[in-house]
Amino acid sequence: MALSSAQISDFIASQLAVWPMAAGNFEALKGVKVKEVELPGWTVKVQFNPARIVSSSAKVDAKSLKERKCFLCAANRPEVQEGIDWADRYTVLINPFPIFPRHLTIPDTTHTDQLIEGRIADMMRLAAELEDYTVFYNGPRCGASAPDHMHFQAGNSDFLTLADALENAELKTIATDGDAVLALVDTLPLKVFVIDAPADDAEAGQRLFKRLYDAIPVPEGEKEPMMNLLCYPTPAGVRLVVIPRKRHRPSCYGTEGEGTMLLSPASVDMGGVFITPLEKDFNALDAAKITEILDELCLSAEEINEIARNVK
Numbered sequence: 001m002a003l004s005s006a007q008i009s010d011f012i013a014s015q016l017a018v019w020p021m022a023a024g025n026f027e028a029l030k031g032v033k034v035k036e037v038e039l040p041g042w043t044v045k046v047q048f049n050p051a052r053i054v055s056s057s058a059k060v061d062a063k064s065l066k067e068r069k070c071f072l073c074a075a076n077r078p079e080v081q082e083g084i085d086w087a088d089r090y091t092v093l094i095n096p097f098p099i100f101p102r103h104l105t106i107p108d109t110t111h112t113d114q115l116i117e118g119r120i121a122d123m124m125r126l127a128a129e130l131e132d133y134t135v136f137y138n139g140p141r142c143g144a145s146a147p148d149h150m151h152f153q154a155g156n157s158d159f160l161t162l163a164d165a166l167e168n169a170e171l172k173t174i175a176t177d178g179d180a181v182l183a184l185v186d187t188l189p190l191k192v193f194v195i196d197a198p199a200d201d202a203e204a205g206q207r208l209f210k211r212l213y214d215a216i217p218v219p220e221g222e223k224e225p226m227m228n229l230l231c232y233p234t235p236a237g238v239r240l241v242v243i244p245r246k247r248h249r250p251s252c253y254g255t256e257g258e259g260t261m262l263l264s265p266a267s268v269d270m271g272g273v274f275i276t277p278l279e280k281d282f283n284a285l286d287a288a289k290i291t292e293i294l295d296e297l298c299l300s301a302e303e304i305n306e307i308a309r310n311v312k
């Protein structure tokens with residue numbers, strides 16, 4: 001049975017009623033400090049969120065992963081945490097360490113690596129069913145805190161700002177598949193690809209994604225191109241935003257020394273909400289610094305056009 005936004009709202013409420021730790025974290029979100037920063041064509045937000053220190057400083061190297069119990073496996077999840085099965089392959093959970101006022105984690109039912117290939121149609125269908133949520137994916141070295149267990153996340157769409165910026169940006173078409181379109185946007189501070197597919201033809205979206213995926217270089221030692229993905233419903237269907245990356249964390253990443261910041265950008269940051277667990281970083285993050293970080297982590301207009309030329 002298809003999910004609905006109303007069903008998810010009831011589910012979140014029922015979990016928060018019985019899970020004080022998660023309820024406390026969702027409640028604390030209401031008091032976090034937020035500021036707006038204007039970039040050319042895109043207003044981003046900065047959120048001071050001390051509870052996210054666990055995630056921003058997460059150790060995701062192979063040894064650390066082996067030594068911890070996977071928190072996304074059903075066997076290791078807290079007793080109080082319930083899930084909704086979806087598509088015989090995923091479980092919808094609430095995220096007990098939220099960034100969004102409504103925040104979900106959607107792991108695969110089996111313990112399998114965080115890899116996106118073959119899952120775009122799932123992502124698009126999920127976004128279409130959840131209605132007012134943005135489903136997102138962090139690559140294994142692009143912010144995923146469990147790179148050893150495949151999972152999506154989802155949060156209420158009105159929280160992120162990139163969708164609005166894309167509404168007003170120029171989309172340059174690269175390829176089509178039926179009514180689905182692959183385009184690039186190289187005029188915003190963040191260079192992205194966009195795939196628009198009809199809600200009833202997620203497979204066309206997946207085929208276009210595969211053509212793009214095959215054109216993006218894979219760094220040595222990685223299993224897939226580095227990327228963050230955002231997916232949300234639009235009046236015309238479903239939109240997938242592909243944000244190719246060239247670096248995991250900014251050069252200023254750290255907690256000690258002049259100019260360091262505890263900032264580990266992932267899909268949410270790329271979607272327009274930069275999360276800072278430390279107040280000094282919240283104060284220091286301005287348009288110039290955000291631009292510098294985006295230039296370091298993401299592709300230039302030249303680089304994204306080079307990929308576009310390689311799409312077969």
Ligand SMILES: [Zn+2]
Pocket residue numbers: 070071072073110111112148149
């Ligand atoms: Zn697992």
